[in-house]
Amino acid sequence: MQVIFKIVRQTGSALPQVQSYELEVEAGNTILDCLNKIKWEQDGTLAFRKNCRNTICGSCTMRIDGRSALACKENVGSEIKQLYGTNNLANDVTPEITVAPMGNMPVIKDLVVDMSSFWNHYEAVKPYVSTGEKVPEREYLQTPQMRSLIEQNGNCIMCGACYSACNAREVNPEFVGPHALAKAYRMIADNRDTEAESRLEEYNKGIQGVWGCTRCFNCNTVCPMEVAPLDQITKIKQEILADKDAENSRQIRHRQVLVELVKQGGWIDERAFGLQVVGNYLRDVRGLLSIAPLGLRMLARGKFPLSFEPSEGTEEVKGLIEAVQALKD
Ligand code: SF4
Ligand code: SF4
Ligand code: FES
Incomplete structure (x- = not known):
């Protein structure tokens, strides 16, 4: 034809x-x-x-x-x-x-692109098993169950399809990308690696790690090896959220405060959001000072919301959120 x-x-x-x-x-x-x-x-x-x-x-x-x-x-x-x-x-x-x-x-x-940023971002997540001092006499042993945890991400062939289609990467040059975070989870799940804690801390920072992902699902759709990078990113988030010590992180507070405020008012009271997330419930003076200029500018232009009206159907929204939260418990 x-x-x-x-x-x-x-x-x-x-x-x-x-x-x-x-x-x-x-x-x-x-x-x-x-x-x-x-x-x-x-x-x-x-x-x-x-x-x-x-x-x-x-x-x-x-x-x-x-x-x-x-x-x-x-x-x-x-x-x-x-x-x-x-x-x-x-x-x-x-x-x-x-x-x-x-x-x-x-x-x-033509169809040849410069993949430097792809490889640099990959390097940034330390994509190798780090064993520290824990060197066994003969070999590193893994049970079939331990091996199965890293099988899916181990299938990545570094083709770049996910990176090419990533919406977050398009607008945020700091975001390391789906390929790197899929590999990051492979390292966290590997029983031979001794750096899981510091890795989670690193991937939890700013918008270069897991919180930079916009969950557009493109990476899962295009990956030819069914690595499902978004699923791996979600697993890293779950590990971060399960870590009680990380509760002080702004990213986690962002998520928790957002849910709580929507539960209380059906939508977000932006005044409370800034104070609770950035100001850490008035405990973070530097955070508070950092948003003060924005608040003052908004006030000067008449854009600062002086009061808050709960949305219609707040009770319904609250019921839905509580039902989902009960499912997770
Ligand atoms: S789901 Fe996240 S990582 Fe995957 S393509 Fe979309 S923004 Fe990028
Ligand atoms: S599309 Fe899949 S195989 Fe290709 S780099 Fe991304 S995760 Fe790896
Ligand atoms: S030529 Fe090797 S994956 Fe296509």
């Missing part, structure tokens, strides 16, 4: 341009097969990464019809089915498949 490949091409910071190539392909051909065909038969200047051709090395990630995916995993037939709802197209319709470079990383050339 004839298929038109529309490839978004770019060199460095120049404006991207779409170039079309028409090819005779089989439904079972992978997108990578088709790119090879273009490169070998039509245009040797087309740049893209590849290696294993077998969903192992993670080199060939790109955006195929808008989704971050491995070019050696997706094939022409399933792509056309997704785009057109059928594989039986009318004779006069030539299907079009669009291929673009990964997102959240600058383009070097």
